[in-house]
Amino acid sequence: MALLQISEPGQSPDPHTRKFVAGIDLGTTNSLIATVREREVVVLPDGAGDVLLPSVVRFEANGRVTVGRAAQQAEIEDPLNTIASVKRLMGRGRTDVGDCPYRLAGGAEGMVRIETAAGAKTPVEVSAQILAALKARLEETLGGPLSAAVITVPAYFDEAQRQATKDAARLAGIEVLRLLNEPTAAAVAYGLDRNPEGLYCVYDLGGGTFDVSLLRLSEGVFEVLATGGDAALGGDDMDAAIVTLWTARGAQARTPEESRRLLRAARAARERLSLETEVAVDVAPIYTGALSRTDLEAAIDPLIDRTLVACGRVLKDAGVRIADIGEIVLVGGATRTPRVRERVGGLFRKTPLHDIDPDRVVAVGAARQADLLAGNAGAADMLLLDVIPLSLGIEIMGGLTEKIIPRNSPIPASRAQDFTTYKDGQGALAIHVVQGERDLVAECRSLARFELRGIPPMVAGAARIRVTFQVDADGLLNVSAQETKAGVESHVTVRPSFGLSDAEIERMLRDSMASAEADAAARTLREQQVEADRMIEAVGAALAADEDLLAPGERDTIAARIAALKEARGGEDPQRIREQIAALDRASAPFAARRMDVGLERAMKGRSVTEFR
Amino acid sequence: MARNYFELFELPARFNIDLKELAARHRERIRVWHPDRYAQGSSEERRRAVAVSADLNDGLKVLRDPVSRARHLLALRGISTDEDTDTSMDAGFLMEQMAWRERLEEGVARPEEVAALIALVAQSRDAKESELARLLDSGQTTDLDRARELVRELQFLERFTRELDCAVTEAL
Structure with a gap:
């Protein structure tokens, strides 16, 4: 239990030895740092009075690194060495990243690297520069060292992205008290401020990520009921949609610089349209024209639609009706757009709350949680119970996923599952850990592969291999495996393997309802193939076992059907496989009937349920 | 021997249990054991907090659902339901x-x-x-x-x- 630090009456702790804890919102567009002083949260400004630190880092050839507004000003003149929105690259491999305004490097494995004048930088290093700048801000302002921090991440961040964030903090010399989900942090900020008990829905649309979480606050416990979202959807996409519109109207960007200028103009226009109904756009000579609110709404409505679908799914996951929700909380700069407020309000039939600055609310909640975790006297007495955003599973036969810990399970979580060997004398077992909602392993994110070796020789099915998954309070996974009969143990710390492209991840993260159709088709094919294999093997075994029950010529007929099924099984058409299964079934039916007559009782009793599917 | 989740929540090992009581006992225990309460603790304490909290969450899940609760009761009496290996049914x-x-x-x-x-x-x-x-x-x-x-x-x-x-x- 954390010890409360209580000063002797009349003595305050020595300011020079006092350690500070903070909440850090490491955002796609802007980052902030906040701390609790005298029980009040203070969001710390820089020397110029700005609390928002633009999440932009510039690397120059002479080794100089600039962070924030100064770096942002160099964006146009030095676009390849000035890195913005790096959060989108966190925990991603080279093949994960599609269009990107930088020169990327990195092979099939490991995290993507950005080529700069100062050498190749990983997104972790770039993020570490932002964190270091915030740390320096706090230490200069408060005159003491930052000892530890709560850092926020999108609720929908996967294992690799969470680990990358933690690594960035370590690089910046910040001890991470906890990785806290951004919507949860926002709910804490609102909940502690006002304390109405009930259900909160947090809609968080940032620069690069979208999260929606449903929380219940009762008796000082914040319980996340369900979370969802899209790790690659945000204000940046709105800007890109505006640029697409301008391109259709004749704008043409020829260089990275020009693209950057167009995107900046799009963001500026979008922000101004929050107050005005039409703005003039002058990005001469690339594009000159106007953008109306109607234009903007048409461009961004498809993106908002995607967020609303995700909201619907979260409600369904939690088994909550729209009418039950007490408050809608808006978070993230992109929720300033009136169209977003209007449509979110329309879905929930309620005016969303946005009276805590949507840019600051996450940092405020994180600072509260840091204060609590540090065991500071007077910290609010509350407890956060969060969930894992994406299901964790392992690969089973046929390239299918078996879910071990389903999404929205409360964390910490652990789950043990027993497996057995497939062949006689099998000495090792390979385990492939994946994350995602899809049925096929190939469409989930590969997290890690590891092997359990030294299983003593046993007949197939005799070994008992217990695999334990444990997810800690940061949402990070630990897997271990043990053969329970011989006690062979294998441990693995999951180091992600970054196998998917951005498009694939987007697909994986999108509403699984939308993708259910394609999933179902692939699954059907796989099932038919498995069924075909089972059938071929079963009939082959029957032929070998009860040869004497065959009628004249029957063997040849059945053999021909087996060959035809094998051929169909090699193809991609589930319907054809199904037909050939049926044909083999018909051809072998009389033979099977004779066999059944011989062993009716046994055959009935042992009849597998799968035959009834 | 299988983990006894009824003991974890000090509930009688029965099929008919009071779900409200279960939720209350889970909350009471998780308030004490959650890793957030040990953020300043030793690494061993933190490890333990994670393990116990995970166990509490898992136990809640097993006991809340009638089928998994019954399966758990049978396991405690040494009977495995073997859904994965035994496919024979009435x-x-x-x-x-x-x-x-x-x-x-x-x-x-x-x-x-x-x-x-x-x-x-x-x-x-x-x-x-x-x-x-x-x-x-x-x-x-x-x-x-x-x-x-x-x-x-x-x-x-x-x-x-x-x-x-x-x-x-x-x-x-």
Whole structure:
């Protein structure tokens, strides 16, 4: 239990030895740092009075690194060495990243690297520069060292992205008290401020990520009921949609610089349209024209639609009706757009709350949680119970996923599952850990592969291999495996393997309802193939076992059907496989009937349920 | 020996339990054991907090659901339900399943037919759960084979209920 630090009456702790804890919102567009002083949260400004630190880092050839507004000003003149929105690259491999305004490097494995004048930088290093700048801000302002921090991440961040964030903090010399989900942090900020008990829905649309979480606050416990979202959807996409519109109207960007200028103009226009109904756009000579609110709404409505679908799914996951929700909380700069407020309000039939600055609310909640975790006297007495955003599973036969810990399970979580060997004398077992909602392993994110070796020789099915998954309070996974009969143990710390492209991840993260159709088709094919294999093997075994029950010529007929099924099984058409299964079934039916007559009782009793599917 | 989640929450090892009481006991314990309470603790304390909290969350999940609760009760009495390895089922039950599945396939487009099936399955589940309660809470160990069978059948019905839910969602 954390010890409360209580000063002797009349003595305050020595300011020079006092350690500070903070909440850090490491955002796609802007980052902030906040701390609790005298029980009040203070969001710390820089020397110029700005609390928002633009999440932009510039690397120059002479080794100089600039962070924030100064770096942002160099964006146009030095676009390849000035890195913005790096959060989108966190925990991603080279093949994960599609269009990107930088020169990327990195092979099939490991995290993507950005080529700069100062050498190749990983997104972790770039993020570490932002964190270091915030740390320096706090230490200069408060005159003491930052000892530890709560850092926020999108609720929908996967294992690799969470680990990358933690690594960035370590690089910046910040001890991470906890990785806290951004919507949860926002709910804490609102909940502690006002304390109405009930259900909160947090809609968080940032620069690069979208999260929606449903929380219940009762008796000082914040319980996340369900979370969802899209790790690659945000204000940046709105800007890109505006640029697409301008391109259709004749704008043409020829260089990275020009693209950057167009995107900046799009963001500026979008922000101004929050107050005005039409703005003039002058990005001469690339594009000159106007953008109306109607234009903007048409461009961004498809993106908002995607967020609303995700909201619907979260409600369904939690088994909550729209009418039950007490408050809608808006978070993230992109929720300033009136169209977003209007449509979110329309879905929930309620005016969303946005009276805590949507840019600051996450940092405020994180600072509260840091204060609590540090065991500071007077910290609010509350407890956060969060969930894992994406299901964790392992690969089973046929390239299918078996879910071990389903999404929205409360964390910490652990789950043990027993497996057995497939062949006689099998000495090792390979385990492939994946994350995602899809049925096929190939469409989930590969997290890690590891092997359990030294299983003593046993007949197939005799070994008992217990695999334990444990997810800690940061949402990070630990897997271990043990053969329970011989006690062979294998441990693995999951180091992600970054196998998917951005498009694939987007697909994986999108509403699984939308993708259910394609999933179902692939699954059907796989099932038919498995069924075909089972059938071929079963009939082959029957032929070998009860040869004497065959009628004249029957063997040849059945053999021909087996060959035809094998051929169909090699193809991609589930319907054809199904037909050939049926044909083999018909051809072998009389033979099977004779066999059944011989062993009716046994055959009935042992009849597998799968035959009834 | 299997983990005894009833002991974890100091509840009687019975099929019929008070779910509100279960939730209250979980909350009471997680308040104490959550890793957030040990953020300043030693690494051993933190490890333990994670393990115990995970156990509490897992226990809540197992005991909250009637089928997994019954499976747990049987495991505590040394009976494994072996859903993964043993696929033999009562022939009458399978015939009924087959008939229901056919009804679903044929009636998937008609909401009233799906609704009728949902009601039928719910009724069957209720009946099986009541029987389970009688068998498991009677204090006698006479007919645990029947209890095992019921758990295995309920597992089937659970899966079928999910398919029915999907049919309803698709129809919307």
